[in-house]
Every structure is written in structure tokens, then in C-alpha cells.
Amino acid sequence: MADNLHDLRMGDIVIREMGTEGGVEHHLGEVLSIRARVRYVDVEYRWAEWWDLTTATLWPFRPEDVPEYRLRRASPDEIGRLGLR
Numbered sequence: 001m002a003d004n005l006h007d008l009r010m011g012d013i014v015i016r017e018m019g020t021e022g023g024v025e026h027h028l029g030e031v032l033s034i035r036a037r038v039r040y041v042d043v044e045y046r047w048a049e050w051w052d053l054t055t056a057t058l059w060p061f062r063p064e065d066v067p068e069y070r071l072r073r074a075s076p077d078e079i080g081r082l083g084l085r
Helices: 002-007 076-081
Strands: 015-020 023-030 033-037 048-051
Touching: none
Parallel strands: none
Antiparallel strands: 015 023, 033 048
16 A cells, blocks of 8 residues: 555645544645655664655755755666666
């Protein structure tokens, strides 16, 4: 059931279902942000972080924190050049 969630985008409408004694309760919602768990493969230890894909910053993001780094998609050229695949 959750396998169709990987294509969610900001603004998508979702339904939250919860079992109750009388049946199933439904709540309608809108996706406000998307988070991703990023595991780094080019280090010699287990290292993973949560990133907010809406702001491309580490999560939780506080507006008073202005990070010096951002998350971005690697191009196929960068992946090949860096020897990651």
C-alpha cells in the first residue's frame, strides 16, 4: 500500500486512514513538504541524514540557521567522474 507514496509531490492530496471501533476514519490532507533520508556511500562509516526536499536543507530546518551547504541531484557526469557507480 505505501509503495505508491514514492511519487508524492508538494501539493498532492492524500488520505490518512485510521481504524476505529466503528470502521475506518478518513482525513484529507495536502502534502506541504517532502523529506528524504540520505545515506552517504562515499564514507567508511554509516552516515545518514534527513533532508527537507522543499528547502534542500537539513531537517529540522530552523529559519535562523542559514546552512552553508544544500542538497542537489548529482548529474550522470558527476556520478561517473566521482566513481560512484
